[in-house]
Amino acid sequence: MKRIFLTILGIFLLSGGFAQDRQTADSAFVRPLLDVLMDIEKQFDITIKYDKKMIDGKMLKYADWRIKPWSAEESLNAVLAPFDYKFVMDNGKYKIKEFEYARSNEAEGKKFLDYLETLYSDKAGWEKRKAELKSCLPKALHLSPLPAKPDSKVILTSKRKYDGYTVENFAIETLPGIYVTGSVYKPEKIKDKCPVMLNPNGHFGNGRYREDQQKRCAMQARMGIISASWDIFAWGESLLQFDGTLHRLSAANTIQTLNTLRVLDYLLSLKEADHTRVGITGGSGGGSMTMMIAAIDDRITLSIPVVMLSSYFVGGCPCESGMPAHLCGNRTNNAEIAAMFAPKPQLVLSDGKDWTNVVPELEYPFLKRTYAFYNAENNIENEHFPTEGHDYGLSKRKAMYRFVAKHFNLDLNKILDKYGEFDESKVTVEKESQMYVFGDKGEKLPVNAIKGKDALLKVLRDVGILDK
Template sequence: MSDTPKIDRRTILKFAAASVAVANAVGVRQVAQGAAPRVLPADTLPNDVRLGGLKDLNAYFPWTPSASVEEWKQRSEYVRRQLQVALGLWPMPTRKPLNAVVHGKVERDDFTVERVILETGDGLYCTGSLYRPKNPKPGKLPAVLCPHGHWANGRFYEHNDATFEQELKSKAESIPSGRFPLQARCVQLARMGCIVFLYDMLGYPDSGPIPFEIAHGFARQRPELSQPDRWGIFSAQSELRCLNIVGLQAWNSIRALDWISSLSDVDTSRIGVTGASGGGTQTFLLGSLDPRPAAFFPAVMVSTSMQGGCTCENASYLRVNTGNIEFAAMIAPRPLGMTAADDWTRELETKGLPQLKQHYSMLGAPDNVEGKYMAFPHNYNQPSRLMMYEFFNKHLKLGQTSPIMERDFVPLTKEELTVWNGEHPAPARSVENELRILRGLAADQDAQFAALVPSSPESLRKYREVIGGAWDVMIGRKLPAKEEFVQENKHKVEGEELLSFRSVIRLKGQNEEVPTYFFLPRNWNKQVALWITDEGKSSLVKDDGSPKPEVQLLLDAGVAVAIPDLLYQGEFLADQKSLASARKVENPREFVGYTLGYNHPLFAQRVHDVLTMIAFCRFSKYEPEAVHVIGSGRTAGPIAAAAAFQAGSAVNKVAIGTGGFRFASITEAYDPMLLPGAVRYGDIPGLLALVAPHPLWVSGEGDQLPAVVTKAYSAAQSTSVTAYSGSTDGELAAAAKWLLS
């Protein structure tokens, strides 16, 4: 590299110091033997918001409407993809025959009720009651889907004597059959000319085979069901595939919609959805996911406050940087009605509804959204139902005369409602049947991934759209813009051949910091290598602050090197001990979704740090000609690969050491490397394939790279992929030499 042109010392200093005043030349001593000298003073942690408290379901979730239709189009597309990834619905599972069974008709004066069994997956069922008008008008009829919500015994719910007496006294109900409020809404809608499907949430009364105690009462991890080859719901393995109860319930809603839309007498242009509480969650999730229903009425659930406390309302990624108000906004411009009560929704009329009205106005449908607070406890009582009837009467064009009033009816008994009998026996609620459902869904996911493995430039684009689209959600951040970061130098050392800087790179809008070492050779060749390791900068920097031999190889060739501590590495650790377990919110139930439904996984947060560093290096006003990324180790390699994919053309060469790691080997739900969805979307091989066509060097995979990687590079018409199968001891030096080749 002797003929490499040199740049003047002033340019070097400007690039590295960014005109920030240099701290006192007296260095800060390292805090532990064997550690690199610190960037920050001893006993000082980075001023990073991520070291503070975690967000949980009880936080505040305000929403700001988009400024324009075009901005909302882009935002809503991303939020919909985020929902689909979180719920295990990106791409949608294979729609297999529902094998619908409709039987056991019960006739009342002016309506009928039939029992319905839909097989929505291998061993997964959606069960419920189908209400019809007994003497319908000629022509096709409107339909309403009714997910019931968290009422004891679901479809079979009945107020006890004391509760119903209080309901009558408070005017929450006014007729004897109001004792059965879930049946009441279905009966009245049928009397208004609608076909109504009231269906079970998982674990409620006829749903099987996952029991209520697991679907809604899960509290402790089950080690015996947390193995790579034998895993149940809520385990690390199910998280790695984004298989969760809220996703299964959303899938049941979609399949229920498929089924009711297929009925010959249903007008598919007039389908409504309504549910309260957890049923309200299902209502707006279905509205966010599916464009087919025409109108939605989620009761007592949409708010800026508590977002849903049940395991069936939470999933990893579900509400990261979003919430229930925005989910409701996803329904627009289709009609949306809401009620609020003396619960977490009580402030709807002042927090949430004004923003939704602004949003609907922007979309040209100001009259299509309404909401009302009613001074009752959490409910779907008669006043709320009356509001819903008027809403659907208007928007489904039912032609009823207002005001609509309920009439008494003869309620159905449990025996008349249950779908299971001798001819149609209930599936056993057993672990083996739970595993059967999950195995079937996982096999379908694997088949979908296999079908996406690229074989041509066109199929590579599809792979990047689907698999890359999922990893984009899982990482949750793009490359920061040039104006988003600042550098603060804490210490510098000037040598004859080398300048070294200890700096903090601060991402301003996110309130995040990255303590970093910069080594800048005097013969800088306008290239920068960002080197990530499992332990942070101490892996590549000696006790005296000088670079280790592998780094020196790059410096001797004129390549500048940046070596950061990522979140919970090095200076992020008060006790210098690596995390044995990921952080979690203060919830006694061992469900990862309560944490990762609102906060990025640690893996993603570390990728964020790498993206910050790539942006800092790339957007220097002195315009480096190349920025390379090296990630060495089972932690750092995958992180560097994910960052390189997200950074796109901002990165030139990429060197990855995987250490043979696979996400599929994780068995602990709070493993710091847990990244929900990683197995579904191809694990490490699937991620490495996304790096194509960047020149890629890979170690830890032997001399034969995974097929999806070689096929992706072939599809990209690139041969710039190299497998290293030499000794572990020589791995770092080999990566550096490859980068220089």
């Protein structure tokens, strides 16, 4: 009996008893995330900002083992990773945010570019990599094959005549019942074929109606270019069809790319269009579109991405990065996507107060390396504005005017004053209502125009952009 009792006791200790001891030991390492963050603040003498809703009730396993006494940053990375959180610096404080797949930091950007450089060291290797990306990008955007074009005509409003240029508003049905609206600017007098310039918009306030966007397009027209600007999805007149919250759908990434391609189709259908001189330039989210379209559409012959090119940021809005394009080729970034435009002329405009702040030292040398594969280093340029911020301001527009005139063989004197300075004073800045296609209250919206999220998703499924 004594032997049987000892055997049973041994089994108990090996199973329940020891298991309970292990459970107690494991539990000792579980602590509330809030307490851990407070300890880190005290230990490293730092301030951590966070939304209490993100922290309250969260429990962290192996909490104290994650704290690295030599580094607040390494500690925070280890502590936040199990919750898919990260930190960013905000005025000297550590701010906790949900994980952002679209953004990292300069150090990771440098590592990313160093890694990409190991994949190819000459033109042949690069061409193989480029072909892989060029095949993948449209598929990742769900635009391969492209959906069929609706069988409808471009809607045009009456022409307004100004000093050296004209303006018409247009609407293009890009998918059944879905319209993109914009304005086309043309030289006042057209004798020969004209270059074409796409001006995709970003998230700057007031969209395509803002003063600097109108000036940019009008000045291009005064130089002799057919220029176009249009609303991004679920902004501007697109709000007649879709609530602004739909702008942040991942599918907006696809719709905006398709809209850009459809606008380009329209411009190149004009009898005055010169298919050998086709440019694209946009700032911020418009810069994202500039790089993507330049990479995937061979019709583009000149590219000017503005305040957007970065190795560690691909656009925080789902309309820029909602589709997995940057997962192509086992991960790519906007610097490599911009490099796909080599050897054609490209001007990168960057500044000192956003994620383009290190372009001269980081991304620009990477681009020059790729252009060197084609002996075309003279076709890639960077103008950096270290004291300026995230905009498409006058200094950046001047750089764009010079680059376009140089490569499109245009006469800059058409937009200079008697002192040789760029003169935008002759541009008429229109009221927003003048730029509408569908009337002041949307009363001219086509009868087949769809409205709302459910109708949108149905169309996207019907044309194969979304799975049914």
